[in-house]
Amino acid sequence: MFSLKDEVAIVTGGGSGIGRAIGLGLAAAGARVGIADMSEESAIKTAGEITRAGGVSVAVRTDVTSEDGIGGAVAVVERELGPLSLAVNSAGIANAVPALDLTTEQFEQMYRINVTGVFRSCQAEARAMLRTGRGSILNLASISGMVSHREMLQVHYNSAKAAVAHLTRSLATEWAPHAIRVNSLAPGFTLTPMNTRDEVASMRADISRHIPLERFAEPEEMIGPAVFLLSNAASYCTGVDLVVDGGFTLL
Numbered sequence: 001m002f003s004l005k006d007e008v009a010i011v012t013g014g015g016s017g018i019g020r021a022i023g024l025g026l027a028a029a030g031a032r033v034g035i036a037d038m039s040e041e042s043a044i045k046t047a048g049e050i051t052r053a054g055g056v057s058v059a060v061r062t063d064v065t066s067e068d069g070i071g072g073a074v075a076v077v078e079r080e081l082g083p084l085s086l087a088v089n090s091a092g093i094a095n096a097v098p099a100l101d102l103t104t105e106q107f108e109q110m111y112r113i114n115v116t117g118v119f120r121s122c123q124a125e126a127r128a129m130l131r132t133g134r135g136s137i138l139n140l141a142s143i144s145g146m147v148s149h150r151e152m153l154q155v156h157y158n159s160a161k162a163a164v165a166h167l168t169r170s171l172a173t174e175w176a177p178h179a180i181r182v183n184s185l186a187p188g189f190t191l192t193p194m195n196t197r198d199e200v201a202s203m204r205a206d207i208s209r210h211i212p213l214e215r216f217a218e219p220e221e222m223i224g225p226a227v228f229l230l231s232n233a234a235s236y237c238t239g240v241d242l243v244v245d246g247g248f249t250l251l
């Protein structure tokens with residue numbers, strides 16, 4: 001039920017953090033996995049890890065903000081690995097700026113990568129999936145799209161993540177007739193390079209006290225939920241925003 005054997009996946013942002021962990025996890029579950037990242041070096045590194053573990057992978061440099069970048073990456077993955085059936089959109093950025101100081105450029109850059117980039121990725125992936133008549137897409141949203149932490153001044157990031165969850169629901173509705181499921185994952189605080197940035201690293205102990213499981217997540221703890229949503233085990237799930245946060249948003 002959870003096997004991804006014979007599936008072909010693309011993971012944007014697969015060079016680091018959650019995308020890297022999920023890419024390795026999809027390969028372990030049997031999928032052939034294309035790792036797409038703006039950093040060619042880290043994409044090659046993750047693809048190499050998959051290959052060394054006995055999987056099949058290809059690395060491709062892509063910028064999800066470029067008009068045809070992600071379409072080109074999908075084409076490379078299909079040429080090297082076969083027709084695309086799974087996609088994980090994990091490419092993203094985070095930073096903190098007080099709302100009163102936030103410039104239009106900073107606000108728009110966040111949306112260009114974290115919202116438009118996710119939409120364009122979904123669009124390119126769904127166009128490929130339409131050719132085989134089935135597919136499953138997973139977008140990385142965040143608990144920051146559901147709650148606002150008073151010490152993390154990131155209105156642009158929080159609102160962008162709320163947009164990801166709702167664009168996921170909207171695409172799920174629109175593409176259900178095409179047998180393409182679209183879900184999102186809302187991780188809590190996860191130990192990736194994104195969370196070693198100063199704004200978060202200095203608050204780690206304090207934040208952990210407010211998490212019922214009393215710790216940040218390891219990136220590998222996102223694999224199970226991702227494999228579930230992408231696999232046939234979740235054949236009746238679409239438009240779900242699955243919270244994986246150690247209970248943080250329960251408080």
Ligand SMILES: NC(=O)c1ccc[n+]([C@@H]2O[C@H](COP(=O)([O-])OP(=O)(O)OC[C@H]3O[C@@H](n4cnc5c(N)ncnc54)[C@H](O)[C@@H]3O)[C@@H](O)[C@H]2O)c1
Pocket residue numbers: 012013014015016017018019036037038039042062063064065089090091092093094113117140141142143186187188189190191192193194195
């Ligand atoms: N780390 C967390 O606590 C956390 C929590 C909730 C949600 N998320 C979300 O999960 C996703 C992955 O986060 P992470 O912590 O693994 O971050 P990360 O910084 O470790 O990895 C992000 C990857 O995206 C790539 N990337 C950035 N901009 C890109 C672009 N324009 N085109 C292509 N690739 C690009 C980077 O090169 C990097 O490899 C993000 O969408 C993030 O918002 C993270």
